Amino acid sequence: MAYKQFVPLTNLNFQFNRVSAHGEEACREEELWEIAPRLADFKPGNWYREWHTLAGRAEKEERWMHAAYYHRMSEFFLSEDKPEKLSAYDDFYRCFYRAADRSAIERFEIPYENGFLPAIRIRAAVEKATILLHGGYDSFMEEFYLQAKRVIEKGYTFIIFEGTGQGRTLRHGMKMTPDWERPVSAVLDNFALKSSILVGISLGGYLALRAAAFEPRIERVVAYDVVYDAFDCFMDHVPEPLRSRFRKMVLSGREEQVNQAAGLMSTKDDMVDWALGHGMYITGARTPFDYFRALSQFNTREISSLVKQDVLLLAGENDHFVPLDMLHRQKEALVNARSVSSRIFTAKEGADQHCQVGNIDLAWEEIVRWLNRAGG
Numbered sequence: 001m002a003y004k005q006f007v008p009l010t011n012l013n014f015q016f017n018r019v020s021a022h023g024e025e026a027c028r029e030e031e032l033w034e035i036a037p038r039l040a041d042f043k044p045g046n047w048y049r050e051w052h053t054l055a056g057r058a059e060k061e062e063r064w065m066h067a068a069y070y071h072r073m074s075e076f077f078l079s080e081d082k083p084e085k086l087s088a089y090d091d092f093y094r095c096f097y098r099a100a101d102r103s104a105i106e107r108f109e110i111p112y113e114n115g116f117l118p119a120i121r122i123r124a125a126v127e128k129a130t131i132l133l134h135g136g137y138d139s140f141m142e143e144f145y146l147q148a149k150r151v152i153e154k155g156y157t158f159i160i161f162e163g164t165g166q167g168r169t170l171r172h173g174m175k176m177t178p179d180w181e182r183p184v185s186a187v188l189d190n191f192a193l194k195s196s197i198l199v200g201i202s203l204g205g206y207l208a209l210r211a212a213a214f215e216p217r218i219e220r221v222v223a224y225d226v227v228y229d230a231f232d233c234f235m236d237h238v239p240e241p242l243r244s245r246f247r248k249m250v251l252s253g254r255e256e257q258v259n260q261a262a263g264l265m266s267t268k269d270d271m272v273d274w275a276l277g278h279g280m281y282i283t284g285a286r287t288p289f290d291y292f293r294a295l296s297q298f299n300t301r302e303i304s305s306l307v308k309q310d311v312l313l314l315a316g317e318n319d320h321f322v323p324l325d326m327l328h329r330q331k332e333a334l335v336n337a338r339s340v341s342s343r344i345f346t347a348k349e350g351a352d353q354h355c356q357v358g359n360i361d362l363a364w365e366e367i368v369r370w371l372n373r374a375g376g
Contacts, residue, residue, distance in 0.1 A: 003358030006036040011271040042270035044077040064099030110190040119161035128155035136203025140167040165282040175284035180207040181214035213306035220310040228326040230298035255289040262288035304333035313342040318352040
């Protein structure tokens with residue numbers, strides 16, 4: 001696979017590539033090129049309609065996994081007040097489980113607080129170890145099925161789950177909080193696991209390290225990719241000189257000014273607009289100020305020294321979400337880890353983008369090699 005230029009806007013193009021990166025299992029690439037000229041601008045309504053139409057076509061042709069991925073994309077940029085957001089998720093969910101090999105997937109609802117955490121298990125025929133896998137800011141656990149399916153032959157059983165603020169938990173009112181050790185501990189308890197490997201994708205790179213800091217049953221942890229400080233990631237997309245002023249406004253509690261500035265930024269940058277709206281949705285924040293105060297808690301600055309496991313840090317040299325220097329900052333902060341390995345993927349490898357979209361297989365090859373070296 002390779003990272004492709006479907007549309008000019010960086011974030012929109014990344015979403016196209018999230019689908020095309022999985023090849024024929026997830027889409028007909030010619031269908032993506034068909035709708036791309038009509039999606040050059042950031043218009044959530046148009047985005048929904050084009051992907052929804054593709055999903056309908058795929059359903060009529062009983063291409064259920066294609067339909068699932070198209071429904072997922074149709075939902076992506078819709079705000080939470082749009083009824084289509086929930087219906088698109090329901091359609092994604094329905095089509096995915098119609099497409100997936102049900103004989104190979106076990107589904108679970110793990111008791112948690114006043115609800116449950118959804119999880120699926122995909123067993124290796126000959127099991128070396130169990131990998132707990134979760135996403136981050138905007139993913140559904142089912143999106144990782146195609147990745148896991150290609151790795152189980154290496155001897156790794158996968159338990160893929162959603163914590164608070166993700167997928168079904170979000171739709172049942174559970175908002176994301178930084179204390180990720182709590183949902184991870186619930187998953188470990190449910191499966192009676194005495195040890196496990198934890199892989200966190202995207203913002204999951206922060207969440208997984210946070211969980212590892214407080215959960216000794218995690219033997220090895222992979223930040224795929226590194227997110228040392230989620231607030232800094234957001235600030236990286238705010239132009240100077242506003243960036244420095246805005247940071248001070250948030251940290252000093254100037255709520256009205258923060259809300260006004262956030263509204264202005266949202267009109268000038270599609271990524272800021274989406275990230276702010278989605279962030280308020282997953283955290284339950286009522287205002288931009290509340291969201292930024294919540295986001296500022298999502299960093300490993302104070303807990304990195306508590307991580308004592310083997311750690312693998314991944315990053316792409318051209319990641320448009322996460323600045324590359326976060327890998328170096330994170331590596332330096334892991335002063336008590338048993339071992340720290342890192343890998344920066346390049347454009348030449350086709351894996352330089354966020355979460356190595358463009359060459360996901362290469363990322364998993366690196367993870368498996370590292371696990372084999374680490375003895376698991």
